[in-house]
Amino acid sequence: MTAEDILEAVERALEADRAMSMEATWEVAVGLGLPTMLLTEEQGGLGLGLEAAFAALFALGRSMNQMPLLPALLAAQAAASAPASRARDALTERLAAGEYVTHPLTPHRLDIGQDGRVSGGVTAVLNAAMASCIIVRTTHGPALISLATAGVTVEERHIWDPTRHLFDVRFESVAIETHGLLASGNEAQRVTRALACLEALGIAADSLGAADQSLALTLEYLALRRQFGRPIAMFQAIKHRVADLKVELAAAEALCWDIAGRGVEGEDASAAVAAAALANEAFRNMAEQSIQLHGGIGVTEEIRAHHFLKRAMLNLALGERADDAFAAVGRRLLSGAA
Amino acid sequence: MTDRDAGQALRDEIRAWLKENAPGGWRDVASHAEFVKLQREWFGRLVQAGYGIPHWSAEWPGGGRTLAEQKVIYEELARSDAPRLLLTFVASYHTYATLAEHGSDEQKARFLPGILAGDIWCQGFSEPNAGSDLAAIRTKAVLRNGVYIVDGQKIWSTMAQHADRCLLLARVAESDVKQAGLVFLLLDMRAAGVTVKPIRQITGDEEFAEIFLDGVEVPLADRVGEEGEGWRIAQTTLASERGLTLLELSNRMHGTLWRLAEAARSVRRDDRHTLFELGRLATRVAATKALADQFLERRIAGREQVGDASLVKNAYSTTLRAWADLGLRLAPFEAQYRAPIVFGELNSGNWMADFMASYAWSIAGGSEEIQRNIIAERVLGMPREPKAWSLQS
Numbered sequence: 001m002t003a004e005d006i007l008e009a010v011e012r013a014l015e016a017d018r019a020m021s022m023e024a025t026w027e028v029a030v031g032l033g034l035p036t037m038l039l040t041e042e043q044g045g046l047g048l049g050l051e052a053a054f055a056a057l058f059a060l061g062r063s064m065n066q067m068p069l070l071p072a073l074l075a076a077q078a079a080a081s082a083p084a085s086r087a088r089d090a091l092t093e094r095l096a097a098g099e100y101v102t103h104p105l106t107p108h109r110l111d112i113g114q115d116g117r118v119s120g121g122v123t124a125v126l127n128a129a130m131a132s133c134i135i136v137r138t139t140h141g142p143a144l145i146s147l148a149t150a151g152v153t154v155e156e157r158h159i160w161d162p163t164r165h166l167f168d169v170r171f172e173s174v175a176i177e178t179h180g181l182l183a184s185g186n187e188a189q190r191v192t193r194a195l196a197c198l199e200a201l202g203i204a205a206d207s208l209g210a211a212d213q214s215l216a217l218t219l220e221y222l223a224l225r226r227q228f229g230r231p232i233a234m235f236q237a238i239k240h241r242v243a244d245l246k247v248e249l250a251a252a253e254a255l256c257w258d259i260a261g262r263g264v265e266g267e268d269a270s271a272a273v274a275a276a277a278l279a280n281e282a283f284r285n286m287a288e289q290s291i292q293l294h295g296g297i298g299v300t301e302e303i304r305a306h307h308f309l310k311r312a313m314l315n316l317a318l319g320e321r322a323d324d325a326f327a328a329v330g331r332r333l334l335s336g337a338a
Numbered sequence: 339m340t341d342r343d344a345g346q347a348l349r350d351e352i353r354a355w356l357k358e359n360a361p362g363g364w365r366d367v368a369s370h371a372e373f374v375k376l377q378r379e380w381f382g383r384l385v386q387a388g389y390g391i392p393h394w395s396a397e398w399p400g401g402g403r404t405l406a407e408q409k410v411i412y413e414e415l416a417r418s419d420a421p422r423l424l425l426t427f428v429a430s431y432h433t434y435a436t437l438a439e440h441g442s443d444e445q446k447a448r449f450l451p452g453i454l455a456g457d458i459w460c461q462g463f464s465e466p467n468a469g470s471d472l473a474a475i476r477t478k479a480v481l482r483n484g485v486y487i488v489d490g491q492k493i494w495s496t497m498a499q500h501a502d503r504c505l506l507l508a509r510v511a512e513s514d515v516k517q518a519g520l521v522f523l524l525l526d527m528r529a530a531g532v533t534v535k536p537i538r539q540i541t542g543d544e545e546f547a548e549i550f551l552d553g554v555e556v557p558l559a560d561r562v563g564e565e566g567e568g569w570r571i572a573q574t575t576l577a578s579e580r581g582l583t584l585l586e587l588s589n590r591m592h593g594t595l596w597r598l599a600e601a602a603r604s605v606r607r608d609d610r611h612t613l614f615e616l617g618r619l620a621t622r623v624a625a626t627k628a629l630a631d632q633f634l635e636r637r638i639a640g641r642e643q644v645g646d647a648s649l650v651k652n653a654y655s656t657t658l659r660a661w662a663d664l665g666l667r668l669a670p671f672e673a674q675y676r677a678p679i680v681f682g683e684l685n686s687g688n689w690m691a692d693f694m695a696s697y698a699w700s701i702a703g704g705s706e707e708i709q710r711n712i713i714a715e716r717v718l719g720m721p722r723e724p725k726a727w728s729l730q731s
Contacts, residue, residue, distance in 0.1 A: 219718055234721045236707075239714035243652075246713055251653045254628035255621075274621040323614050330617030333599050334608060 003055035003261070006048070010034065010059035022066040022165075026130070030098045035072035038080050044096035045076065053077075053198060054205045054260035061209025064163050064307060068102065068126035070202040074195050075101035078135050078142055081194045083187050086179040091144050094132060101144075102131040104169070105199065105318040110138045112176055118143075121170040124318060128154045128167035141188030142195070143180045145171070161310040197264045197272045200319050204256050204276035207283035207315045211249050214283075214308040218242070218290045221303075225295075238293065245286050252279040270328035277322035280315050287312035348410050355387055356418040364421045365687050368678055370544070374500055377425035378456050384423070385454050389415075391430055393582060395438065398454070405585075405634055412586045416593025422685050425497055427583070429459035432505060435578035440522075440563050440571045449503070449524065460501035462492035462525065462549055463572065469494075470708045472507075473516045473569060477551060479508035479523065481565075486523060486556040488531075491548065494702065498547040499536045501527045506556075507572050510565045520568030524560040531555075541694045542676065577647050579703045582637075584650045587699075588630040591654075591661060592623050598661070601668040601689065612668070619657075619664050626650075626657045645716035648709040655699035655706055662693040 013028045020028070029035060034056055039045020046052075053073050060069055076095055082088045094101055104122040112118050122136055133146050147154060151172040159166050183191045219242070222233035232238055255275045264272045287308040291298035298305045316322070361380055367373050384390035388400035392411050396402025403411070415422075423430065430453060437446050453459070468474040477490025488508055498504065504525040511519035527534070531554040536544035563571050598619065602612055633650045636642050666673055669689040677688035686692050700706045714720040 215718075219720065223721065230724070231721055234723055236711070236723070239720050240707065240710040242718060242720070243710035243713035246718060247649050247652045247656070250649045251622070251625035251629045254632040255625035258628040258631070270617075271621070271624070274617060275624065278618075278621050278625055326615075326617035326621065327610055327613040328617065329620050330613035330615065331608075333595060333616050333620050334602055334613065336596070336599065 003051040006034075006037075006052045007055040007059050010056050011062070014059070014063045014065060022127075023130075025065065026067050026100070029067055029069065034069060035098075035100070036076055036095050038073055038076040039092065039095060040080055043079060043092045045080070050198065050201060050263055051257075051260045054201055054257065057202050057205035058209040061206035061211075062213045064210055064213065064304075064311065066163055066165065068100065068130070068165075070199070070206070071102040071105065071126050071131075072100055073202065074103035074198060075133075075135055077194055077198050078103075078182055078191060081191050082142070082182040085182065087144050087182045090179070091133075091135075091182065099132040100127070100130050101133045101135065102126060102128055103135045103195070103199075105203070107320060108137060110136055110143075110171065112138050112140050112143075116177075117173045117175050118145075118171045119173050121168055123157075123166075123168050125154075125167045125169050127165050128169055129156065129165075134169055135182070137192060138176065138181075140176075140181055141184040142182045142191055143176050144182060145174060145176065145180060149174055151175075159314065161307070161314045163307055163311055164314060193264075193269050196320070197269050200269075200273040200276035200325075201256060201260055203315050203319050204252075204279035205260075207280045207312065208249065208253050208256060210308055210311055210315075211283040211286040214286050214290050214305070215242070215245065215249065217304070218286075218293055221294055241289060241293070245282075245289055248282045248285060252282040255279075268332070270325055270332065273320050273325035274322075274329045276319070277325050280312070280322065283308075284312040284316055345406055345410050348407055349414060352389060352411060352414045353418070355389075356414060356420060359383055359387070360418045360420040365677070370500075374425060376421070377423065380421055381423050381426045382456060390423075391434070391454070393431075393585075394434055398450070405631065405638065408585060409589050409631070412589035413593040416590040417596070422590070424685075425458055425500060426453070426456070428461055428496060428501075428505070429453040429457060431578050431583050432461055432575045433459045433503075435582065436505060436522075436562065436571060436575045439574050440567075444559070445524070445562065452502075457502045458497060458500050459503045459505065460495045460498040460527070460547075460549075461575065462495055462498075462504045462506040463575075464494045465491060466493055470705055472572075473520070475507060475509055475520070477506075477508045479510050479521055479556070481510070481558070484558045486521075486558070486561070488523070488525070488551045488554045488556055490551050492551070493537075493548045494546050495549050496546045496702075498527070498549050499534050499544065503527060504549065505575060507568055510568075517569040518566055520572070521565045522562040522568040522571040523556045524562065525551075525554065525556055526560075529554050529556070539694075541691055545698075576704065582634070584630045584647075584654050585634050587658075588623075588627040588650075588654055591658065592627045594661075595620055595623060598665055598668065601665050601670075605668060605670055607668060615664055619660060622657050622660065626653045629653050643717070645712050648704070648712040649717065651699070651703065652706055652709045652713070655696075658696045658699055659693075662689065662696045665689040666693050 033046050037046040037048045037052055041047045079088055079091045102125055104125050106124040108122045110118045110120050131147055133144055135142055135144055151174040153170045155168050157166050157168055223231050225232050256279050259272050259275050290305045291309055294305050297303055364376055367376055381390055389411050391398055391401055392403035392408045394401035465475050479486040479488045504527055506523040506525040508521055509519050510521045513519045531552040533550040534547050536547040538544055630650050633646055666689040673689040677686050677691045715722055
């Protein structure tokens with residue numbers, strides 16, 4: 001399957017019933033093999049890569065879908081890139097059985113104490129209530145923890161964005177068995193890097209898909225709304241702003257698709273994270289301008305323009321900080337490496 | 339050999355060649371005569387080595403390069419700090435694209451080899467009262483006994499004072515639809531009645547000129563297409579400027595990022611704010627390059643849409659301004675000292691000169707504002723403005 005097939009399949013599936021509950025669309029996604037598409041074929045997946053994941057998340061962004069595909073893909077990516085181990089087998093088995101294994105979308109690193117136990121918490125866990133397990137980064141490497149383990153609590157946080165369900169997960173002296181670690185040492189670094197790229201580009205794909213839709217809805221409104229006896233889309237003051245947004249989106253899209261297609265080379269994840277940051281910024285500008293271009297109706301709940309603004313601001317807050325990513329690229333340029 | 343290995347092999351090959359052949363000290367040229375000589379020689383050497391016209395078709399020496407190969411060549415030329423081909427720019431892009439698509443076999447055979455031998459071309463489109471509103475041109479061509487007699491005035495013609503030939507857009511008929519009455523001619527700049535007057539720019543350079551046409555004769559054989567097709571053919575010329583040339587320029591901008599790093603190092607700036615600005619700009623440059631690449635891939639696959647080139651052009655012009663702006667803010671005080679000859683953005687070695695030259699892309703070839711109209715109306719489908727206008731309304 002190519003990225004374009006994925007994009008089409010996801011859009012068709014979502015188009016079938018826009019009114020479906022999140023749980024129902026998740027069932028559809030599992031049926032299509034989306035959450036496990038990054039697993040190798042031997043692992044029961046589709047053996048697909050970053051570009052396919054990007055395509056699927058772009059389509060979900062376009063429909064502002066609520067399903068937690070990105071964390072599920074991060075779990076699958078962990079299973080696909082971790083070295084063989086009991087932990088990996090356990091993870092693969094759960095994923096292949098259709099379980100939702102989640103992953104936080106904010107930077108974190110939990111300490112494993114001398115006693116092999118972790119305490120602390122992670123934020124921005126999508127739809128944790130639906131998950132069986134979570135993968136977290138620890139001082140020893142990425143670890144798989146069942147959410148049913150004693151000492152784990154899950155609490156929903158009510159956020160501005162109505163299209164997402166975010167949870168905190170807290171660990172109270174939770175035992176990490178040695179077979180819970182998915183990788184350690186250099187292997188852990190390699191797995192973490194792969195996850196960081198997927199996370200950044202995954203959020204960017206969502207941003208670009210959603211921005212595309214925000215642009216389409218804004219254009220619809222501008223053609224409809226009449227003032228001074230004409231559609232306001234006819235005024236250059238409006239046209240030029242929308243054109244600038246399109247240029248910004250097109251450039252960010254070209255870069256992110258290119259990186260997703262080529263894959264991330266060597267040790268340098270910073271260029272991918274910076275590219276993603278550019279995409280999230282572009283979505284934010286689009287969503288912000290969309291409210292303004294809608295005028296008064298834009299700040300009401302009558303229309304969905306605010307959903308895009310809220311999702312855009314959330315996307316900017318997820319993942320690594322954009323200015324860190326840009327500074328990392330700058331440092332490479334200054335050292336003559338780029 | 340994989341594509342990536344092949345790309346690396348070409349990269350190594352051109353790097354080695356540039357080490358031996360790239361002209362040094364070219365920024366020190368003090369006269370236009372020296373500039374012309376240097377540009378001609380450099381183009382000749384590149385053509386001979388097979389790097390001069392990578393975007394031409396395979397029947398030409400060094401043509402038929404894949405997109406990936408073209409990118410490698412442009413990037414390495416920029417990295418080696420070789421001079422850009424400014425004098426032959428219109429010939430190798432605009433004239434080639436126009437004749438390849440609309441020229442007769444006889445015209446291709448007559449004009450294209452001359453370009454490789456160093457013929458210089460300019461473009462005669464804009465007029466004092468037809469800039470953004472290009473279709474309003476008034477330069478007249480009247481056919482008499484198989485010869486067009488041309489009268490009028492052209493402006494903003496890059497390198498016209500050095501040109502052998504001109505891509506000329508003229509009016510053959512008045513009609514309700516002003517685009518309908520145009521013709522596309524290949525004007526001999528040495529013909530009687532052609533007067534060229536260079537225009538002094540804010541950089542002190544004379545990069546472009548006015549062309550006065552007074553009863554100039556153009557043989558029928560030098561007409562491209564039919565009467566009335568001028569506008570359509572001119573679109574090919576302009577699209578090549580908005581799209582194809584930007585593959586070279588965006589790759590060149592990417593290959594020239596080292597100049598920003600050098601500016602930061604020369605003033606010992608490695609604070610977080612500087613790192614952030616460098617990194618953000620480098621990412622914008624990468625995005626512009628990716629957009630130009632995508633545009634070319636679509637064009638080759640026959641999937642180009644009207645207005646796509648405008649997206650690339652505005653992405654480039656705004657990023658170029660930001661590139662020059664950051665360089666200027668990082669640069670040592672030297673940037674305020676006048677450079678003798680600038681000729682082109684990305685190229686001068688002086689950041690103030692680069693900054694001023696960056697207007698070439700936000701104004702020329704259809705201003706940023708005109709591109710925004712095209713993007714809004716053609717790409718996004720927003721309604722056109724009402725045509726009628728009067729002071730009373």
